[in-house]
Amino acid sequence: MPEDSHDERRQFERFPVDFEVLVYTHQDNHSEFIETANIENISGGGISFFTNNPDQYSIGQQLEVAIHLPDCETYEAFMKSIATVVRIGAASQNGQAIIGLQFHDELDFESKPKAN
Numbered sequence: 158m159p160e161d162s163h164d165e166r167r168q169f170e171r172f173p174v175d176f177e178v179l180v181y182t183h184q185d186n187h188s189e190f191i192e193t194a195n196i197e198n199i200s201g202g203g204i205s206f207f208t209n210n211p212d213q214y215s216i217g218q219q220l221e222v223a224i225h226l227p228d229c230e231t232y233e234a235f236m237k238s239i240a241t242v243v244r245i246g247a248a249s250q251n252g253q254a255i256i257g258l259q260f261h262d263e264l265d266f267e268s269k270p271k272a273n
Contacts, residue, residue, distance in 0.1 A: 169201035178206050179235075181221040182213060194256075196224065203240060203259040211245055211254035218242045222258065223267075233271055236264040 174196050182190045190213045194206040204224070208214070219241050226234040244257030 171198040171200045171205075173198050176227075177225045178204065179223040179225065180206070181223075182218065183220070184213075197255060199224070203243070203257065205244070205246075205255050205257045207253040208256050209253055211248065211256070214242050214245055214256050216242055216245065219261075220258075224264070228271070231271055232268045234266070234268040236266055238262065238264045 176196045176199070178194050178196050180190075180192045180194060182192075184190060190210070192208060192210060192213070194208050197205040197207060204222070214220075219239060222238055222240050224236040226236065228234055239261045240258035241261065242256060243259045244255070246255030246257070248254045
């Protein structure tokens with residue numbers, strides 16, 4: 158019996174978006190790494206994003222993400238979640254790697270007034 162490909166097992170359809178994500182990681186040495194990255198695509202189960210710092214991530218690592226939504230004139234909006242690294246793609250010609258994350262739960266919506 159042929160094995161299902163990874164794409165055929167996907168639970169959610171992926172959509173390309175032009176959003177930024179803030180990624181907060183906690184390292185083994187108790188330091189913190191924070192990165193702003195561009196999202197490659199998003200689905201109901203996770204995101205993938207581009208990074209110049211693939212050495213900051215490891216398979217199974219838990220981290221926090223805040224997806225920045227296009228904002229209006231007076232507010233900034235974010236979708237936040239805890240996620241697990243499930244894929245680290247090889248660096249491309251421009252040196253960026255792809256990190257794939259799986260969300261733990263539903264995304265939480267948060268908004269705040271823009272700073273003047």
